[in-house]
Amino acid sequence: MIVSENIRITPEILKLVARIDEFKGAWQALGRLAPDRLTALRRVATIESVGSSTRIEGSRLSDLEVDRLLSNLQVTAFSSRDEQEVAGYAELMELMFSSWPDIPLTENHIKQLHQILLGHSKKDAWHRGKYKTHPNNVAAFDEYGRQVGIVFQTASPLDTPRLMSELVFWTTDQLRLSGLHPLLVIAVFVVVFLEIHPFQDGNGRLSRILTTLLLLQAGYAYVPYSSLESIVERNKEGYYQALRRTQATIRSQRPDWQPWLLFFLRSLAEQVRRLEQKIEREVRVLANLPELSAQIVEFAREHGRITMAQAIKLTGSSRNTLKQHFRDLVAGGVLARHGKGRGAWYAMEVSTMSRNHGGEERV
Template identity: 60%
Template sequence: MREPKLAFSPDLVKLVAEIDEFKGRWEALKMLSPDRLSALRKVATIESIASSTRIEGARLSDAEVESLLSRAISVRSFRTRDEQEVAGYAEAMDLVFEAYADMRLTENHVRQLHQTLLRHSDKDERHRGSYKTLSSNVVALDAEGREIGVVFETTSPFDTPREMEDLVAWTRKALDEGPLHPLLIIAVFIVTFLAIHPFQDGNGRLSRVLTTLLLLRAGYAYVPYASLERAIEDNKDLYYKALRRTQTTLKSETPDWDPWVGFFLRCLKKQKDGLAARLDRERTVQDSEARLPELSLLVLEALRTKERLTIAQLTSITGANRNTLKVRLRELVADGRVHQHGKARATWYSL
């Protein structure tokens, strides 16, 4: 792989500086209680899984993804391909979050993550973790789903192993030794990876898993708490346009990196801006909770742990008088901190 010649506008340089400033402040910014940070991470993870699979055509909402993942803990059966893709993406992300410090960018790790990503996809069983053996050009389809032309010609199956070896070697060397900023290296890796299209299926989803891996390894520790995939989904048309504008120039003497790098950095900015706003809201809530009665705090803590509880269950957990507990619950419901579901004996509560 040739060394990219990157020269960026002042706006892109400013974006990199702004993202790095947030990265440097993260330890100070995340001064929330562990349970609130955990809740923030859970929301971001669900958003990431839902958005990344929807970008590729899945149709599950955030709520459906959350329900599926809570069910999938004990039941490893999935009714549709959408559910299979969601479960696989969740497991790949879990693997990255748990092992990123030891998961250096290698072809073996790329194939391992692909295998995990497609673990539950029945139709992908034969090629999980293996480079493609058939052409996988990006094509345009008509309203009936028939192919009407090639939009972008990806790397041939024959050349894929060599190009992947070159790309991984360049990326590792650039991250370890190169003068380029890590965010620019990651952007170049992703757009080139997608141009190679090394696997028969799952390349788009895998590219976003690999983005998370590389960002975490580069020290962007806030990534699990805000969804980059959501920022991309919200700008899906621009995502594909930026990819194509850069990819169609990659084989020229002077590739045009700006369209993709600009889009990538703007999505990273939206990711960190969204997290900063959520942290502000969380700190406001945390400060207001500090003034609540002790029993109210016990109720909130119990609901963060169990997610849904009845009055009987809350009475058992808190050891409080039932009538006093009802008063505190009414206050929390009126204040918008707790939701009441059902009526009479069927009543239960959630955050």
């Protein structure tokens, strides 16, 4: 059983929780940005989240490749496992954003979410939506995909149903009773879920989806607009260290929750900081742009990219006039150009971020 009395509320934990809750309140009170701006922010964050969460597990698709794939999700067959994982994660994220009030935390729903997550992978058809039947200790991989060691041991298949039942009951009970702050409850749920590793594969990705679900249900409505997954990807070493240190003690008499709680809350605080910066940049950039440039930027934010032909149709301006505006936006770091000649297109600079193809660990 999970004993909440073992969680020590340190000054840093209090400070981090207060910081996150302060932004939560401000976001709800102010409404922040116009709907089209929110749509654009969410699209960029979704690309970051899908790319980062799948790369943590070994995918090698960059954010630009993820962007292209998400623009063509009506495709029903994907050529590689990386594409299958990206498609499944993206579809499940969209379900979270649209239906989170209607997805209670139950074992049945968790299994259904796992089934959707792996829905595009024929290789995983035999275990989709079912608890594991074989041991699945978490391994580390080098940049060539070769296993180099075991990160931590997970629960046995025999113990998994009981442990998941206990975890779900404890989490829903704590969230209902409000005895422990919801951020701490969510943090404990995630680390114990990963320690159990209830499914044969896809546990890491599903843990991040469930984190989003629980945060939205706890009232953290800004979550879709800033990628938590990208923060984890950029600090994978700290992520795995925190997991290992806490998970090694979970089944002991005195679990040490501190390493994971601090990593989790610091990551949420960084998520808030990044979103604040994006909002400030949105306001600053739009305030200083000529009207024609602002139209171009708004279209690129809403649709993910813009071409010269689209800009001509949108604004009614000449190609020569628009060329200068595009040059200024690229020089100012607002847009990034992709391709050459008449096939060129432009996207928001912030969406061209991570292209990390180094060694990955699977969780």
